[in-house]
Amino acid sequence: MHGSPPLRHLLPLGLLIAAGFVLPQFLPEYFLYIANTLMVYLILAIGLDILLGWSGQFAFAHIAFYGIGIYGTALLNMRLGVPFVLGMPLAAAAAAAIGFLIAIPATRLRAVYLALATFAFAECAQWVYRTWDSVTKGPDGLRISAPDIFGYVVGTDKRALPVIAIILALVLAATLYLGRSKLGRSLCAIRDSEHVAAASGIDVKRTKVIAFTISAFYAGVAGGTYTLFQSFIHPDGLGVWTLVLVLSMIVVGGSGTLPGVVLGVVLLGLLPEALRAAPRGLLVWQEFAYGLILTLAIMFMPRGIWGLFNRRTRARRKPALSVEAPAPARALQHQSP
Amino acid sequence: MSTIFSIRDVTVRFGGLLALNRFSMDVAQGAIHALIGPNGAGKSTVFNCVSRFCTPVSGDIVFDGKSLIALPPHGVVALGIARTFQNIEQLYRMTVLENVLVGLTSRAPLYFPFGPGAARARAERQAVADAEEVLAQTGLLPYRDMLAGNLDFGHQKLLDLSRALAAKPRLLLLDEPAAGLRNREISHVDAILVDLARRRGITIVLVEHVMQLVMSVADTVTVLSFGEKIAEGVPAAIRSDANVIEAYLGREATHA
Numbered sequence: 001m002h003g004s005p006p007l008r009h010l011l012p013l014g015l016l017i018a019a020g021f022v023l024p025q026f027l028p029e030y031f032l033y034i035a036n037t038l039m040v041y042l043i044l045a046i047g048l049d050i051l052l053g054w055s056g057q058f059a060f061a062h063i064a065f066y067g068i069g070i071y072g073t074a075l076l077n078m079r080l081g082v083p084f085v086l087g088m089p090l091a092a093a094a095a096a097a098i099g100f101l102i103a104i105p106a107t108r109l110r111a112v113y114l115a116l117a118t119f120a121f122a123e124c125a126q127w128v129y130r131t132w133d134s135v136t137k138g139p140d141g142l143r144i145s146a147p148d149i150f151g152y153v154v155g156t157d158k159r160a161l162p163v164i165a166i167i168l169a170l171v172l173a174a175t176l177y178l179g180r181s182k183l184g185r186s187l188c189a190i191r192d193s194e195h196v197a198a199a200s201g202i203d204v205k206r207t208k209v210i211a212f213t214i215s216a217f218y219a220g221v222a223g224g225t226y227t228l229f230q231s232f233i234h235p236d237g238l239g240v241w242t243l244v245l246v247l248s249m250i251v252v253g254g255s256g257t258l259p260g261v262v263l264g265v266v267l268l269g270l271l272p273e274a275l276r277a278a279p280r281g282l283l284v285w286q287e288f289a290y291g292l293i294l295t296l297a298i299m300f301m302p303r304g305i306w307g308l309f310n311r312r313t314r315a316r317r318k319p320a321l322s323v324e325a326p327a328p329a330r331a332l333q334h335q336s337p
Numbered sequence: 338m339s340t341i342f343s344i345r346d347v348t349v350r351f352g353g354l355l356a357l358n359r360f361s362m363d364v365a366q367g368a369i370h371a372l373i374g375p376n377g378a379g380k381s382t383v384f385n386c387v388s389r390f391c392t393p394v395s396g397d398i399v400f401d402g403k404s405l406i407a408l409p410p411h412g413v414v415a416l417g418i419a420r421t422f423q424n425i426e427q428l429y430r431m432t433v434l435e436n437v438l439v440g441l442t443s444r445a446p447l448y449f450p451f452g453p454g455a456a457r458a459r460a461e462r463q464a465v466a467d468a469e470e471v472l473a474q475t476g477l478l479p480y481r482d483m484l485a486g487n488l489d490f491g492h493q494k495l496l497d498l499s500r501a502l503a504a505k506p507r508l509l510l511l512d513e514p515a516a517g518l519r520n521r522e523i524s525h526v527d528a529i530l531v532d533l534a535r536r537r538g539i540t541i542v543l544v545e546h547v548m549q550l551v552m553s554v555a556d557t558v559t560v561l562s563f564g565e566k567i568a569e570g571v572p573a574a575i576r577s578d579a580n581v582i583e584a585y586l587g588r589e590a591t592h593a
Contacts, residue, residue: 003461004453174451181450181457182442182464185431189439192428199388199422201414201443201504256430 005176013169020165024158032157036229038269039168040222045249045261046175047218052247053255054184055211056191058111060243061102061118064125065095065216067238069223071129071136074144074233084147084154084228092220099216100209107208122243129235141234144227160229167225171218175258178214187211191256241287248294254304263306268293341366341540342508347396349382349564356382358564359396364508364557369534369541371551371572374561375584380544381423383561384510388420389413400508414443419506421497423513423544429486433477436485436496437468440503468503475499475529491522498529508540509533515547523550530554552576560584 024032048062072091076082082090102121109117129136136142146155154160178184186207189197198204227233245268253264271289275282301308342364349357357379364370372380385391387398389410398405405413419440428436438445445464448456472478475495480488485496494514501509514530515523527550533539534554545551551558551572558575560568562584568575575581 003457003465177452177457178450180461182438182445182447182460183450185435185439186442188431188435189428192430193426195390195422196426196428196500197439198390198410199414199420200439200500201411202439203409203411 003180005173005180009176010173013172016169016172017162017165020162020169024161029157032161033229034270034273036157036160036164038265039164040226041246041249041269042262042265043168043171043222043225044219045246045265046171046258047215047222048246049250049255049261050175050178050187050218051211051215053250053257053261054179054191055187055208057107057208057211058115059106059118059212059215060115060247061099061106061121061125062215062219062246063238063240063243064122065099065219066223066226066242067125067129067235068095068098069220070226070233070238071142071223072220073147073224073227074142075135077147077227078145084149084224087147088221088224088227091224092217095220095223096213096217099219100213102216103209103212106212107205119240123240126235126238129238136235139235141232143232144230146231147228154228155231157229163228164225167221171221172258179258183207183210188256244294245290248290248297250304252293252297252304254306254310257304257306257310259310260304260306264304267305339366340364342400342542343398344383344387345397345399347383347386347393347398349379349386349391349393355564357386357393360561360564360566361396362559362566362569364540364542367534367538367540368556369530369543369554371543371545371555371558372561373545373548373551373558373575377563378561379564380561381512382564384420384512384542384544387413387418387510411443414504414506417505417507418510419501419504419508420510421494421501421512421514423516425490425493425497427485427488427493427496429484431485432482433472433485433488433496433499434465434468434481436500437471437503438464440471440500441467443504471499471503475502491518494518494522494526502533506539508542510542510544512544513546514543515545515550518547523547526550527554 023035044062044066051057051059051062069091072094073084073087076087076090077084102118106114106118130139132138146153148154149163152159154163186197186202189200189202190204190207194204249264249268250261251264252268253262254260268290272283272286275286275289297304340363344360344362346359346361347357348359360379360383362372372383374380382391386393387405389405389408400416400418403416405416428439431439441464446456446460448454448460469478469481472481475498477492477495477499480492485493488496498511498514515526518526530541530543531554534541543551543555555572558570558572559566560575560581567580567584568578570578
């Protein structure tokens with residue numbers, strides 16, 4: 001049925017959860033750390049892609065909402081004793097609420113103005129995380145206690161992985177459903193043509209605000225999930241570098257497509273590990289490598305790696321497409337006087 | 338026939354340019370009403386005022402007794418007015434079916450989008466059935482799962498029309514549906530328009546340069562030139578109107 005994702009898309013999510021329980025029994029802690037990091041990046045990237053790739057809004061406040069998720073979940077837990085299962089959704093809701101407020105003025109802006117304004121907001125947010133010493137401990141960073149989920153103490157990579165796999169599976173499922181919903185189609189419609197969208201009955205401005213809000217919620221979830229396997233949080237990761245990394249993941253993999261984003265996160269997420277495994281000294285070229293890959297991707301594959309392989313995004317003409325009137329229309333023509 | 342749609346004394350300015358000057362037009366229920374005129378006469382501006390992409394400095398636009406002037410663009414569709422676009426605007430990265438599903442927006446119910454549910458299943462089953470019915474009418478059903486951007490020009494024009502029809506409009510504004518089409522495709526559009534108006538009772542306002550189509554399908558023709566109405570009447574009368582010939586059709590038309 002068109003409105004729901006087919007089973008072959010949902011089944012891999014079951015595999016993901018199963019892997020989340022099985023893998024920690026075999027793999028060394030370091031691999032588990034990489035897996036956890038990639039999964040958090042994936043949630044972050046999917047959220048940004050809903051705004052960027054689906055809705056066509058070039059907004060870059062995402063990293064600020066990620067910070068709200070991280071600090072919100074951690075502080076709710078440490079200061080108020082709110083457990084993770086409640087604190088993470090609350091922090092994500094706070095991120096969504098601020099995303100909603102930002103969206104009201106931001107959706108009046110277009111293209112580069114929107115990009116600059118939202119980028120400025122993200123920089124302001126990082127400045128807050130850095131300077132609000134009494135709450136965030138500023139540039140010294142904040143040591144956080146291990147979250148506890150109904151008595152299951154997380155804290156280590158090994159114990160966090162199954163929980164993060166479940167959260168990621170839920171996020172992926174929600175996104176698959178969103179993609180085949182009326183709202184998901186409205187988001188894509190305003191990307192392709194605001195005029196057609198409005199003339200089809202879509203409230204363009206409201207839909208943009210909804211896109212911002214959903215995107216911020218995903219970033220908040222990513223932030224909350226991050227606190228599951230980190231014992232120390234720090235504002236340095238909440239700046240332009242992380243934003244560029246996530247953006248590169250989306251663009252290289254294939255913006256606007258879920259498999260593309262997964263591909264981009266895995267490939268670029270593993271890049272530093274590949275460089276680390278390579279002969280000594282290559283790791284210092286990491287940032288250069290990201291820049292080069294991003295530039296080449298934009299120049300030679302604007303639809304990303306996934307776009308090179310995917311039937312749907314590749315321009316293709318079937319020979320069957322003649323300009324002749326299709327059969328039912330011809331029939332209709334004969335009936336009319 | 339009663340008037341269902343009227344444009345009353347509408348004036349539009351773009352800076353110093355008077356795009357429409359106290360333009361009025363009454364469209365009868367169920368009619369095919371053509372709006373013609375030379376390039377830059379203000380035809381598309383009329384459409385853009387109706388779909389609320391531009392706001393007149395004075396005048397009113399009334400559909401079925403309700404003024405459209407205070408409505409947002411998406412509110413116009415909810416009243417039963419759909420439109421197509423002159424330079425085909427398409428949802429290029431969406432499939433043919435998805436384009437038509439977007440056209441259904443104003444009459445499809447809302448549901449929780451992030452998970453399964455009975456409301457979702459019901460709404461989507463209905464939406465897909467409605468969309469396929471429209472695609473069958475316009476002949477695009479075989480291309481259901483193709484990307485709109487991969488269709489050829491003639492089929493993109495039909496998709497634009499299909500998307501508009503999905504809203505089940507009572508008034509359809511068509512901005513040059515035959516522009517750039519071949520003769521055979523034009524007679525296809527001709528047949529579709531006649532079918533929509535005569536059999537399904539949809540009122541049509543048609544902006545068109547292809548006189549062959551206008552003269553064959555229109556009940557009434559309104560002629561615009563430099564933002565002002567210069568003539569109005571049945572096609573035969575317009576064909577021989579001295580003002581129209583001078584402003585628009587040129588010498589050749591007198592022999593036609």
